[in-house]
Amino acid sequence: METNEILSLLADMTRLRILKFLKKGEKNVSKIVESLKLSQPTISHHLRKLEEAGLVFKRQYKRWVFYEVNKSLLKRFIKNFGVELDL
Numbered sequence: 001m002e003t004n005e006i007l008s009l010l011a012d013m014t015r016l017r018i019l020k021f022l023k024k025g026e027k028n029v030s031k032i033v034e035s036l037k038l039s040q041p042t043i044s045h046h047l048r049k050l051e052e053a054g055l056v057f058k059r060q061y062k063r064w065v066f067y068e069v070n071k072s073l074l075k076r077f078i079k080n081f082g083v084e085l086d087l
Contacts, residue, residue, distance in 0.1 A: 006077055009053050015046050019069055026068040
């Protein structure tokens with residue numbers, strides 16, 4: 001995924017809030033909804049975008065869906081972004 005596409009995804013405050021919540025570990029969708037106090041469809045929409053970009057992992061267990069941050073991809077993105085900016 002291109003740098004500008006990831007930056008565009010991360011520019012959304014709801015997606016940032018989701019990532020911050022998930023940095024503490026894997027959570028199911030209902031916990032994310034409860035914590036962020038947003039509707040389930042809204043959370044699912046943002047999680048789908050994050051998953052498509054590879055920023056989160058999705059795991060299904062029976063009827064529950066769990067998400068966690070793809071820390072290695074985020075670290076790699078941050079490193080590459082610094083190189084692009086010549087930092």
